[in-house]
Amino acid sequence: MAAYILRRLMQAVIVMLAVGFIAFGMFNFVGDPVTNFIGQDATPEDHERMRAALGLDQPFYVQYARFAANAAQGEFGTSYRLGMKVSAVLAERLPATLELVFAAAAISILVGVPLGVYTGIHRYGLLSRAFLTFSLVGISLPTFLIGILLILVFSVILGWLPSFGRGQVVPVGWWSTGYLTQSGLRSLILPAITLGLFQTTLIMRLVRAEMLEVLRTDYIKFARARGLTERAINFGHALKNTMVPVITIMGLQIGGLIAFAIITETVFQWPGMGLLFLQAIQYADVPVMSCYLILVAMMFVLINLAVDLLYYAVDPRLRADRGAVRGRQV
Amino acid sequence: MALAYVDTARRALDSDLFYSFRRSPATVAAAVVVLVYFFAAGLAPWIAPHNTYDVAILDLSNAFLPPAWTASGKAQFLLGTDDQGRDVLSTIMLGARVSLMVGFAAVLFAAVLGVTLGLVSGYVGGVVDAAIMRVADVMLSFPAILIALLIDGVARGVLPRDLHTRVSVYVLIFSIGLSTWVQYARTVRATTMVEKSKEYVQAARVIGLHPALIMLRHVLPNVLGPVLVIATIGLAIAVLTEATLSFLGVGVPPTQPSLGTLIRIGNNFLFSGEWWMTIVPGAALVVLVLSVNLLGDWLRDALNPKLR
Amino acid sequence: MSAMDHPTVILPRETRPRANQPLLQVENLVVEFPTRRGVLRAIDDVSFHIDPGEVLGVVGESGAGKSLTGASIIGLLEPPGRIAGGRIFLDGSRIDDLPPEKLRRIRGKQIGAIFQDPLTSLNPLYSVGRQLVETITTHLDMNQAEARRRAIDLLAEVGIPAPERRIDHYPHQFSGGMRQRVVIALALCANPRLIIADEPTTALDVSIQAQIIALLKRLCRDHGTAVMLITHDMGVIAETADRVAVMYAGRIAEVGPVRQVIKHALHPYTVGLMGSIPSVGVDRARLAQIDGAMPRLNAIPEGCAFNPRCPKVFDRCRVERPDLIPQGPTAVSCWLYDRKEARRG
Numbered sequence: 004m005a006a007y008i009l010r011r012l013m014q015a016v017i018v019m020l021a022v023g024f025i026a027f028g029m030f031n032f033v034g035d036p037v038t039n040f041i042g043q044d045a046t047p048e049d050h051e052r053m054r055a056a057l058g059l060d061q062p063f064y065v066q067y068a069r070f071a072a073n074a075a076q077g078e079f080g081t082s083y084r085l086g087m088k089v090s091a092v093l094a095e096r097l098p099a100t101l102e103l104v105f106a107a108a109a110i111s112i113l114v115g116v117p118l119g120v121y122t123g124i125h126r127y128g129l130l131s132r133a134f135l136t137f138s139l140v141g142i143s144l145p146t147f148l149i150g151i152l153l154i155l156v157f158s159v160i161l162g163w164l165p166s167f168g169r170g171q172v173v174p175v176g177w178w179s180t181g182y183l184t185q186s187g188l189r190s191l192i193l194p195a196i197t198l199g200l201f202q203t204t205l206i207m208r209l210v211r212a213e214m215l216e217v218l219r220t221d222y223i224k225f226a227r228a229r230g231l232t233e234r235a236i237n238f239g240h241a242l243k244n245t246m247v248p249v250i251t252i253m254g255l256q257i258g259g260l261i262a263f264a265i266i267t268e269t270v271f272q273w274p275g276m277g278l279l280f281l282q283a284i285q286y287a288d289v290p291v292m293s294c295y296l297i298l299v300a301m302m303f304v305l306i307n308l309a310v311d312l313l314y315y316a317v318d319p320r321l322r323a324d325r326g327a328v329r330g331r332q333v
Numbered sequence: 334m335a336l337a338y339v340d341t342a343r344r345a346l347d348s349d350l351f352y353s354f355r356r357s358p359a360t361v362a363a364a365v366v367v368l369v370y371f372f373a374a375g376l377a378p379w380i381a382p383h384n385t386y387d388v389a390i391l392d393l394s395n396a397f398l399p400p401a402w403t404a405s406g407k408a409q410f411l412l413g414t415d416d417q418g419r420d421v422l423s424t425i426m427l428g429a430r431v432s433l434m435v436g437f438a439a440v441l442f443a444a445v446l447g448v449t450l451g452l453v454s455g456y457v458g459g460v461v462d463a464a465i466m467r468v469a470d471v472m473l474s475f476p477a478i479l480i481a482l483l484i485d486g487v488a489r490g491v492l493p494r495d496l497h498t499r500v501s502v503y504v505l506i507f508s509i510g511l512s513t514w515v516q517y518a519r520t521v522r523a524t525t526m527v528e529k530s531k532e533y534v535q536a537a538r539v540i541g542l543h544p545a546l547i548m549l550r551h552v553l554p555n556v557l558g559p560v561l562v563i564a565t566i567g568l569a570i571a572v573l574t575e576a577t578l579s580f581l582g583v584g585v586p587p588t589q590p591s592l593g594t595l596i597r598i599g600n601n602f603l604f605s606g607e608w609w610m611t612i613v614p615g616a617a618l619v620v621l622v623l624s625v626n627l628l629g630d631w632l633r634d635a636l637n638p639k640l641r
Numbered sequence: 642m643s644a645m646d647h648p649t650v651i652l653p654r655e656t657r658p659r660a661n662q663p664l665l666q667v668e669n670l671v672v673e674f675p676t677r678r679g680v681l682r683a684i685d686d687v688s689f690h691i692d693p694g695e696v697l698g699v700v701g702e703s704g705a706g707k708s709l710t711g712a713s714i715i716g717l718l719e720p721p722g723r724i725a726g727g728r729i730f731l732d733g734s735r736i737d738d739l740p741p742e743k744l745r746r747i748r749g750k751q752i753g754a755i756f757q758d759p760l761t762s763l764n765p766l767y768s769v770g771r772q773l774v775e776t777i778t779t780h781l782d783m784n785q786a787e788a789r790r791r792a793i794d795l796l797a798e799v800g801i802p803a804p805e806r807r808i809d810h811y812p813h814q815f816s817g818g819m820r821q822r823v824v825i826a827l828a829l830c831a832n833p834r835l836i837i838a839d840e841p842t843t844a845l846d847v848s849i850q851a852q853i854i855a856l857l858k859r860l861c862r863d864h865g866t867a868v869m870l871i872t873h874d875m876g877v878i879a880e881t882a883d884r885v886a887v888m889y890a891g892r893i894a895e896v897g898p899v900r901q902v903i904k905h906a907l908h909p910y911t912v913g914l915m916g917s918i919p920s921v922g923v924d925r926a927r928l929a930q931i932d933g934a935m936p937r938l939n940a941i942p943e944g945c946a947f948n949p950r951c952p953k954v955f956d957r958c959r960v961e962r963p964d965l966i967p968q969g970p971t972a973v974s975c976w977l978y979d980r981k982e983a984r985r986g
Binding site for chain 3: 220221222224225226227228229230231232233235239240243244247317318319320
C-alpha cells in the first residue's frame with residue numbers, strides 16, 4: 004500500500020516538475036509582454052521603466068530562481084494586463100470554475116453511467132438505440148454550439164434562464180459560492196448542462212462499451228452457468244468490473260471538464276479562471292498563463308491520485324501482498 | 334486483365350465491409366453527406382454563388398438579410414447574408430473548405446507523428462520507449478484543447494503579430510496534430526511489440542536481414558485498420574477543435590473564416606434576432622462532424638467484428 | 642417394463658414419467674447460426690442420453706459441436722445461435738423450451754457447469770468465498786453463515802488446504818490447478834445431478850490434469866452426480882467415462898460403452914481417432930492419421946459428413962445420410978453397418 008502510494012506520488016511530482024519547467028519557459032522566453040501591456044506607442048523610457056517594474060530586466064537565472072521560489076509560495080508575479088497579483092486574480096476566479104466543473108461532473112456521472120449501463124444490458128432495445136443516436140449527436144455537437152443553442156432557446160426565445168454571469172454569490176470564508184442563492188443556481192443550470200453534455204455522452208458510450216466487453220467474458224458466462232439472477236450478474240458482477248477502466252477515464256474526463264470550462268465560460272461570460280486564461284492568451288499575459296497552467300496541472304495530478312486510490316479500493320489485485328501470495332501458490 | 338478487375342470489384346462488393354456498409358442506412362447517408370461536403374468545399378472557389386473573399390463586391394445594403402424562404406429574404410442569398418453583406422451559403426462553403434483542410438492536415442500530421450513514434454517506441458523499447466510513453470501519458474492527461482490553446486498562446490507571444498497572422502493556420506494544424514498523436518502511437522506500439530516477439534523477426538535476423546525492415550512490412554498492414562478508425566474519428570475531433578479554437582478567437586485569421594469563425598461572428602448577433610448567422614453555419618458544422626463520426630463508428634465496428 | 646403396463650398419461654407439461662429413465666435425454670437436437678450467407682447448421686440431429694450417475698464422454702475435433710451441445714443443454718447458446726429443432730429432457734421433463742427464468746433455476750441447481758479456463762472463469766474482483774456463498778444462497782435455502790460454512794466444506798472437499806483462510810482470498814491468489822478446484826466447488830454448490838464439464842483440463846499443466854480428472858471422478862462417484870465430459874482427449878475419456886459419444890461435423894458418429902468403442906471401434910472416423918492414440922506395449926510403425934480436415938460448417942458434404950476422408954467410402958455414403966444404427970451395445974451412423982449393405986457385401 005505505502006509503496007504503491009509512494010510510487011504514484013513520485014510520478015505526480017515528476018509531472019509537476021515538467022509542467023513547472025514549461026511554465027517557466029513560457030514565463031521567461033515568450034514574447035515581449037511589455038509591448039502588450041503599454042501598447043506600441045509607448046516611449047523607450049516607459050518601456051524600460053515597465054521592464055524593471057515587472058522584473059524582466061534581470062538575468063535568466065535570477066528570474067528562474069525567483070520563479071521557482073515564488074511558485075512554491077503560490078506567487079506568480081503581476082498580471083501584465085490587469086496589473087494585479089496573479090495569485091489574487093486566480094484565487095478570486097477559482098470558486099466560479101470549480102463550482103461549474105463540479106456541477107457538470109455530477110451531471111455527466113449521474114446521467115452518463117446509468118445510461119451506459121442500460122444501453123449495455125439492453126443492447127438491441129429500441130430505447131438503447133435512441134440513446135446511442137442521441138449520444139452520437141452529443142459528441143458531434145461542439146461545446147460552444149450547445150451553449151449558444153441553449154441560450155437561444157432558454158434565454159432569447161423563452162426567457163426562462165439567464166444567459167450570462169454567475170448570478171448572486173455569497174461569501175463563505177474566502178470562497179464565494181453561487182450554490183446558495185436562487186439566482187446563482189438559476190445561472191448555473193445552462194452552463195453546467197453545456198459543459199456536462201459532451202462528457203455525459205462520452206461516459207455513457209464508454210460505460211456501454213466496457214459493459215459489453217465485460218458481459219462477454221468467461222466469468223460472466225460462468226456466473227450464468229451457476230444460475231445467478233440477471234440482476235446479480237449485471238449489477239453485482241458486470242458493473243463492478245466495468246468500473247475499473249471507467250474510473251480512470253472519468254478522472255481524465257474531469258480534467259477535460261476543467262479545460263472545456265474555458266469554452267463554456269467564454270460563451271456564458273462566466274467569471275472563472277478559463278475566461279481569464281483565454282484573455283491572457285489573447286494578450287500574451289504570460290504570468291497568468293503559467294500560473295493557470297500550474298494550477299490546472301495540480302488539479303489533474305490530484306484527480307489522478309484520487310483515481311488511483313479509488314482503483315486500489317475496487318481492484319483486489321492491486322491490494323494483494325504479492326510476495327506472500329506467490330509463496331503460497333501451489 | 335479486365336476479367337481480373339471485374340473479379341476484384343466483385344469481391345470488394347461481396348466483402349463483409351461493404352455488406353455492413355450497405356446494411357446501415359445511416360452509414361450510407363453519412364457517406365453521401367461527407368462526399369457532398371468534400372465536393373462543395375473542394376470546389377468552393379469555383380462553384381460558390383458569391384466570392385466572399387472579394388471585398389470589392391460586398392454591398393453593405395445587403396447586410397443582415399434573412400434566408401430566402403423568409404418574408405424579407407432575397408432569392409440570390411439562399412441562406413441569408415451576414416453583417417457585411419456576405420452570402421452565408423458561400424461563406425459556409427469556403428469556411429468548410431478551411432475547416433476540412435485544417436482537419437485533414439492535422440490528422441495527417443498526428444498520424445505520421447504517432448505511427449512513427451509508436452514504431453520506434455515498440456521496436457527499440459527500453460529507455461526510448463519509456464521516455465516516449467511517459468510523454469504520451471502526460472499529453473493524454475492534458476486535454477487536446479488546452480494543449481492547442483497553450484501552443485497558440487506561446488506562438489502569439491513568440492512571433493511578431495503580422496507573421497503570426499500569416500502562419501496562424503500552420504500553428505493551428507501543428508497544435509491540433511501535436512495534441513492528438515498519442516492514440517496512434519499507443520496502437521502502433523502495441524502491435525509492434527506483438528510482432529516483434531514473433532518468430533519471423535528472429536528468423537530475419539538469422540538470415541541477415543534487418544529485422545526492422547521486415548517488421549515494417551508486417552506491422553503496417555496490421556495497424557492499417559485501427560489507424561484508419563482513429564484517423565476518421567480524429568478528423569471529426571480535429572474539425573471540432575479547429576472550430577472551437579476559431580470560435581474562441583485563437584484559430585484561423587478572420588480574413589479566411591472557417592465554420593468556427595462564422596459561428597463566432599454570428600454569435601454577436603444572436604440577441605438581435607439574426608439567428609441564421611449562427612444557426613446555419615452551426616448546423617453545417619454539426620452535420621459534417623456527425624457524418625464523419627458515423628463513418629468512424631461504422632468503420633470501427635466493421636473492422637472489429639468482436640464488438641458487433 | 643413395456644409401455645403396455647403404463648397407460649399414457651397426458652400431463653400439462655411434456656413429461657415422461659418412467660422408472661429407470663435417463664437423467665438427460667437429448668432428442669434430434671439441431672443448433673443453427675443464421676448468417677448473411679444462409680443458415681449454418683452447427684449441430685445436426687444429435688440424440689443421446691445420460692443415465693443418473695453416469696459419466697458420458699463427448700469427444701471430437703474442435704468445431705465438431707461438442708461445446709455447443711453442452712451450451713444448448715443449459716440454455717446458454719450465444720446469440721445468434723439458436724436451438725432450431727429437437728427436444729431436451731431432464732428427469733423426463735422438457736427443459737429446452739422453458740422460459741429463461743425457469744431455466745436459470747435449473748442452472749447451477751440441477752445442472753452444474755465447468756469451463757475450460759479456470760483463470761478466466763472466476764470474477765477477479767470478488768473473493769472465492771463471496772462467489773461460492775452467492776451461488777449457494779441463490780439455489781439453497783440458507784443464510785449467509787450457513788452458506789459460508791458450506792462453502793468452506795466444499796473447498797475442503799475439492800482439496801484446498803486451509804479452506805477457512807483461503808475462502809477470503811481472491812482468484813489471483815490461487816494457482817491454475819487450485820482455481821479449477823474452486824470452479825469445481827462452485828459447480829457442486831447446490832449438489833447438482835449433472836455436471837457439464839467442457840474441456841476442464843485443457844488449460845492446465847499436464848501434471849495437474851490427472852489430479853483434476855481424478856478429483857472430478859471421485860466427487861461425482863461420492864455424490865452420484867452424472868457428468869457430461871467434453872474433451873478432445875481420448876486418453877481422458879478412456880480413463881474416466883462409462884460411455885463415449887464421438888462427434889463429427891455436428892453429428893454423432895458413434896456412441897457406446899468406452900471399452901467397446903476403444904477396443905472395437907466401428908465407425909471409420911472412430912477407428913482413425915483410436916489409431917491416433919499411442920499405447921504402451923503395442924509396437925506400431927507409426928501412429929495412424931486421418932487424411933484431410935473436418936469440413937467447415939458451410940461446406941458439409943452431402944450424405945455422410947465424413948465421406949471425403951473415409952477410407953471405406955462407397956456410393957451410398959455420398960448421397961444418403963446414415964442414422965445411428967444399433968450394433969450390440971454400440972450405435973454407429975455408418976452405412977457399412979446397415980443390414981442391406983451387410984447382405985449385399
